[in-house]
Amino acid sequence: MSCSSSSGSEEDDEGFDSYRKGGYHAVRIGDQFAGGRYIAQRKLGWGQFSTVWLAYDTTNSSYVALKIQKSAAQFVQAALHEIDVLSYIAKGDPSNSKYVVQLIDHFKHAGPNGQHLCMVLEFLGDSLLRLIKYNHYKCLPLNKVREMCKYILTGLDYLHRELGIIHTDLKPENILLVSTIDAAKDPFKSGQSPILERPEGGINGGVTSLIEKRLRRRAKRAVAKISEKRSSMGVAGDEQKSTRNIDGIDMRCKIVDFGNACWADKQFAEEIQTRQYRAPEVILQSGYSFSVDMWSFACIAFELATGDMLFTPKGGQGFSEDEDHLALMMELLGKMPRKVSTLPLPNVFLE
Structure with missing residues (x-):
């Protein structure tokens, strides 16, 4: 999910039935939090556990990302864990120079659906997934890829070597540019005045905005179908297929979303990582450490440089998704070292 999408989904919406x-x-635009300190401006994204809002911090006259967790006990526990990790990260990086998202504040907010833990994070821009999509899944210039990799590795070095934290879910959605691709959407650069009170008669935010969002999406699909039809008739031209000009985009980026993070000496889950970025030792259940983040990082670097995922495994008749994933890895890298697996694998898989 992203912070500023922090951790908001890139797709669709969270659905009506989860508002219970x-x-x-x-949330409605203009809603106040923490005794009026933070005022909701617009929705940035959502995740399985939370929604994320752009908010105006009236104390510091600044914009922040407000992450509001679901209120059920398991989500509260997850938020408490994330706050612990983020607090530890912030404590070790007072100058905010390590390219990891900064926690600014946290508090509880009572609502009709229960008590919600809220995190206030620095406002960041679009995710690397959004950047890849913006570039029409074409390869990004290698000098830009190197620049982004430098920032990601700076963040990982800080997490691993200085703090002993494993992220466990590194992927393009969980790395955010420091500013938005479209400057007009950046609250700092756009010059728009903050909303300080709820608009009269507005239907912004919360559940009601989902109706508008779905209508907009339906209209977009209709337009896309027309464009597709015109393209097949040879009318669309080359602009749609060519890469965008990304020279003016700030490539600085930060690692976000620590909901699944753990300390190297205190791990919680055996199955970690999003499928396409999952390391072989995780699939083989042979224990894991910082190297799983490095595997995910390498997959991301490939994706930035080519526009394609390095591994997209699929299950089929007679073989599982895990087996296909391992086979794809071996096609690229050769057989697995025997020490990697604690599972009884056929010799065809092993050196």
């Missing part, structure tokens, strides 16, 4: 007891908190 134990679920999301319905």
